[in-house]
Amino acid sequence: MASAAESFTPLLLISSLLVASWFCATEAKSTVPVVQGLSWTFYQSSCPKVESIIRKQLEKVFKKEIGQAAGLLRLHFHDCFVQGCDGSVLLDGSASGPSEQDAPPNLTLRARAFEIIDDLRERVHKECGRVVSCSDILAIAARDSVYLSGGPDYDVPLGRRDGLNFATRNATLDNLLPPFANADTILSSLAAKTFDPTDVVALSGGHTIGISHCSSFTDRLYPTQDPTMDKTFANNLKGICPASDSNSTTVLDIRSPNNFDNKYYVDLMNRQGLFTSDQDLYTNKKTRGIVTSFAANQSLFFEKFVVAMIKMSQLSVLTGKQGEIRSSCSVRNSGSSYLESVVEEGFEALSELI
Numbered sequence: 001m002a003s004a005a006e007s008f009t010p011l012l013l014i015s016s017l018l019v020a021s022w023f024c025a026t027e028a029k030s031t032v033p034v035v036q037g038l039s040w041t042f043y044q045s046s047c048p049k050v051e052s053i054i055r056k057q058l059e060k061v062f063k064k065e066i067g068q069a070a071g072l073l074r075l076h077f078h079d080c081f082v083q084g085c086d087g088s089v090l091l092d093g094s095a096s097g098p099s100e101q102d103a104p105p106n107l108t109l110r111a112r113a114f115e116i117i118d119d120l121r122e123r124v125h126k127e128c129g130r131v132v133s134c135s136d137i138l139a140i141a142a143r144d145s146v147y148l149s150g151g152p153d154y155d156v157p158l159g160r161r162d163g164l165n166f167a168t169r170n171a172t173l174d175n176l177l178p179p180f181a182n183a184d185t186i187l188s189s190l191a192a193k194t195f196d197p198t199d200v201v202a203l204s205g206g207h208t209i210g211i212s213h214c215s216s217f218t219d220r221l222y223p224t225q226d227p228t229m230d231k232t233f234a235n236n237l238k239g240i241c242p243a244s245d246s247n248s249t250t251v252l253d254i255r256s257p258n259n260f261d262n263k264y265y266v267d268l269m270n271r272q273g274l275f276t277s278d279q280d281l282y283t284n285k286k287t288r289g290i291v292t293s294f295a296a297n298q299s300l301f302f303e304k305f306v307v308a309m310i311k312m313s314q315l316s317v318l319t320g321k322q323g324e325i326r327s328s329c330s331v332r333n334s335g336s337s338y339l340e341s342v343v344e345e346g347f348e349a350l351s352e353l354i
C-alpha cells in the first residue's frame, strides 16, 4: 500500500502546478497592457463557448497527432510578425499576386495547420454565427497548443478583426528572420517590435516543440561544421541530412520534442541548438544569462513566455470597424460584409428550422 507521504507527493505536485499556471495567467493579465479595442471578455455575450469549442476540438486533434500543436503555434507567430495579427497569413493568393504563404519563410508552414483553423472556424460560426475572427481563432488555438503540449495556460485578449489584404513577399522576408540570423540581429529586429531581450529568449522557447527541414540548418554542417555545435549532435544531424538539400526533417528540441517545457534551454547550454538563431542566444553575452535562468527554472520561463506571447498576440491588431470577420479564413469576404453576415445568419436560422 502507498504510504501517506507517497500519495501526498503527486497531490502536492498537481496543486503546485495549478498554482504556478494560475500565477502565470493572473500575473500576465496585470503586467501586459491590453491594446485599445481588445478585451479579456470580448465574446462573453456574442459567443461564450468559443474557447471551449476550440479547446475540445484541439484536444481531439492533438490526441491523434501532437505535432500539429507546433504547426499552429508557428502559424500564429508568422501571422503576428508580418503586418500584425490580422489573419493575413491565412489568405490564399489571388489575381492581385502571390500571398504571404508563398514567401520563403512561410513555405514550411504545415498545410494541415490551415485546415485545422478552417475547421475550427466552421465549428465556431455554426454555434455563434459569423462573429469570431480567424485571427482570434488562431490566437486561441496557439494558446491551446502551448497548454495541451504541457505548457502554461493563459488568457488571450480578444477582439481582433481580419485583414483585407496580405503582405508582400518583401515585407514577409523583412519581418521573419532566417534561422542563420545571430542574436544581435534578432535582438535589434525584435526591439523594433517592442520586445526586450527577455521576451526574445522566451519567445524562442517556442522551439521546445516541433520540427525543421534539413535546409533550415545544413549551413551549419556543410561545407564546414559550425564549431559552436556539439560534435556528436552534428554527426547525428549529418546522418539525418546527408546533403545540404536533403528532404528529411528532425526535431527542434532533442530532449523532449513534443513537450512544451524548458528543455530547449538545456539543449542550448549543451550546444545542441538546431539553428544559429537558437544557439547564438547562449553564445551572446546579452542573452546567455536569460538562457541559463530559464534552463534552471521552468516556472520562470513559463511566466516570461506568457507575457511575451500576449505582447506578440497584440501586434498591430485591427479592431472595432477595421477589417472584417471572414466567412472563410482563406479568402476575404467580397462585397458588403454587413449584407453577407445578414444573409449567412438568415441561412443558419433557416437550416435550424428545416
Ligand code: HEM
Residues within 6 Å of the ligand: 067, 069, 070, 071, 073, 074, 077, 108, 109, 110, 177, 178, 179, 180, 181, 186, 203, 204, 205, 206, 207, 209, 210, 211, 212, 213, 214, 215, 216, 252, 275, 277
Ligand atoms: C528569431 C526568430 C525565429 C526564427 C529564425 C525561426 C525559425 C524557424 C525555422 C527555420 C523553423 C523550421 C522550418 C522548417 O524547416 O520546417 C521553425 C520552426 C518552428 N518555429 Fe520558429 N523561428 C523563430 C521564432 C519563433 C517563435 C517566436 C515561435 C513561437 C513562439 C516559433 C515557433 C516555431 C515552431 C513551433 C516551429 C515548429 C513548426 C512545426 O513543427 O511545424 N518560432 N522556426
